[in-house]
Amino acid sequence: MNHKMIRYIIGLIVKLEGLLMLVPGFVSLFYRERVGYVLFGVAVALILTGFLLSYKRPEDASFYAKEGMVIVSMAWIVLSLFGALPFYISREIPSYVDAFFETVSGFTTTGSTILTDIEVMSNGLLFWRSFTHWIGGMGVLVFAFAVLPQNHNNNMYLMKAEVPGHKVGKLVSKMSSTARILYGIYITLTIIEVILLKAGGMSFFDSWIHAFSTAGTGGFSSRNASIAYYNSAYIEGVITVFMILFGVNFQLYYFILIGNVKEFFSSEELRTYLLIIGAAIAVITFNIIDVVGGVWPAFRASAFQVASIITTTGFVTENYEQWPYLSQGILLLLMFIGAMAGSTGGGMKVSRIILLVKNAYGGMRKMLSPNRVISMRFEEGVVRKKVIEEVHVYMNIYALVFAASTLILLSQDLDLITSFASVSCCLNNVGPGLGVTNPVSNFSSLTAITKIVLSFNMLAGRLELFPVAVIFLPSTWFQN
Numbered sequence: 001m002n003h004k005m006i007r008y009i010i011g012l013i014v015k016l017e018g019l020l021m022l023v024p025g026f027v028s029l030f031y032r033e034r035v036g037y038v039l040f041g042v043a044v045a046l047i048l049t050g051f052l053l054s055y056k057r058p059e060d061a062s063f064y065a066k067e068g069m070v071i072v073s074m075a076w077i078v079l080s081l082f083g084a085l086p087f088y089i090s091r092e093i094p095s096y097v098d099a100f101f102e103t104v105s106g107f108t109t110t111g112s113t114i115l116t117d118i119e120v121m122s123n124g125l126l127f128w129r130s131f132t133h134w135i136g137g138m139g140v141l142v143f144a145f146a147v148l149p150q151n152h153n154n155n156m157y158l159m160k161a162e163v164p165g166h167k168v169g170k171l172v173s174k175m176s177s178t179a180r181i182l183y184g185i186y187i188t189l190t191i192i193e194v195i196l197l198k199a200g201g202m203s204f205f206d207s208w209i210h211a212f213s214t215a216g217t218g219g220f221s222s223r224n225a226s227i228a229y230y231n232s233a234y235i236e237g238v239i240t241v242f243m244i245l246f247g248v249n250f251q252l253y254y255f256i257l258i259g260n261v262k263e264f265f266s267s268e269e270l271r272t273y274l275l276i277i278g279a280a281i282a283v284i285t286f287n288i289i290d291v292v293g294g295v296w297p298a299f300r301a302s303a304f305q306v307a308s309i310i311t312t313t314g315f316v317t318e319n320y321e322q323w324p325y326l327s328q329g330i331l332l333l334l335m336f337i338g339a340m341a342g343s344t345g346g347g348m349k350v351s352r353i354i355l356l357v358k359n360a361y362g363g364m365r366k367m368l369s370p371n372r373v374i375s376m377r378f379e380e381g382v383v384r385k386k387v388i389e390e391v392h393v394y395m396n397i398y399a400l401v402f403a404a405s406t407l408i409l410l411s412q413d414l415d416l417i418t419s420f421a422s423v424s425c426c427l428n429n430v431g432p433g434l435g436v437t438n439p440v441s442n443f444s445s446l447t448a449i450t451k452i453v454l455s456f457n458m459l460a461g462r463l464e465l466f467p468v469a470v471i472f473l474p475s476t477w478f479q480n
Helices: 003-030 035-054 065-083 085-089 096-107 123-138 140-147 155-162 175-199 204-215 233-246 250-257 261-265 268-287 295-310 325-337 350-368 385-411 416-427 448-462 466-470 474-478
Strands: none
Touching (some): 003 035, 003 065, 035 085, 035 123, 065 448, 085 096, 085 123, 096 123, 096 448, 123 175, 123 204, 261 268, 350 385, 385 466, 416 448, 448 466
């Protein structure tokens, strides 16, 4: 284990967080808010701490998969611990556990909140709150690759540990160039959404807040009623489209940039992703016509909530807990499915679901013809046995974490629906749940232990379980 290199990279990330925190500091300065002093103070402290940790690059700069996972896990934990300080020091969130929960929810793009009145918060902290969605959406370390002069050959280990999905590859020869391409697409889509939301009547400030949250598929809003506050079909339509767009593998957008449109539309995962969305919208629309009063209101509500849940954004326009059980069940299923691999969305990922279904089908065929050689194909290629094994390991860890977390929540006197749904929404990075944590409520009434467990779930879910699981293995720390 290269501890010096771990310290060095963590230092770079802390320094980067401090620089990024200056942005909401200037927002507070613009609005003449005293909280700006807190933001600037914490930012300067982080920059100095980062410099102390990374002042000298280690002579042995090598690291591999194990170090990569440890670096990613530690970086996200440190980011959340420090990122919570402005909320806590300003006393806008007086409990550090609550501030930590809110910050983890922000960076992991979950969108679960403990705030009971969002609109009383300062503009600077509202901006920082949604800005954490945007930072965490594509990945903090991916952002570091894009802006910091790091061209280490082993950076692929960091990107594989941080980017959602079971497969990550380079778009071009250098990792830093790949990161810049991805962030270039990310920034462009975010700016386009800001322009469209502003054209629809949102204030400039709110447009940035909601664009950040949509881009990161997080769901933090500057309004207590979330997107329902605007009661605008245009705004809901724009956000619906962009939630779906940000749920697509960003590497596919690169194919469009280089003129290879055929490669974009030939993606099996993309076709399945869009098919699931279309089918879910159709079924829920017909299921809630009588509840919302008409075909158009039903389609409008269904399209928005399906896009919000499958991409794990978590914006709400309706209290879907009052919808028929069939619609609730479909939305709950979408929480688990999630968006595409390589997107900013959470969940298990459509690609893993496809592989699991194909593997089950192939297994049944094998039972009928034991001597038959069956190869599984995905995205126009044969799936290696190693990939299937990794998917099964992921599912096993997922089930263990889910079961253990649910039992802990039940021990805190929460009912079964609330416990199950809260773990579901946090582990899948969705946001709102059911029961006590339903779309028109929040997580403020939960115990400190429950919030810490759910914070762990959010981090584990965002980092695809493996990096977080690795830091609990004794062999990670006590063997070379």
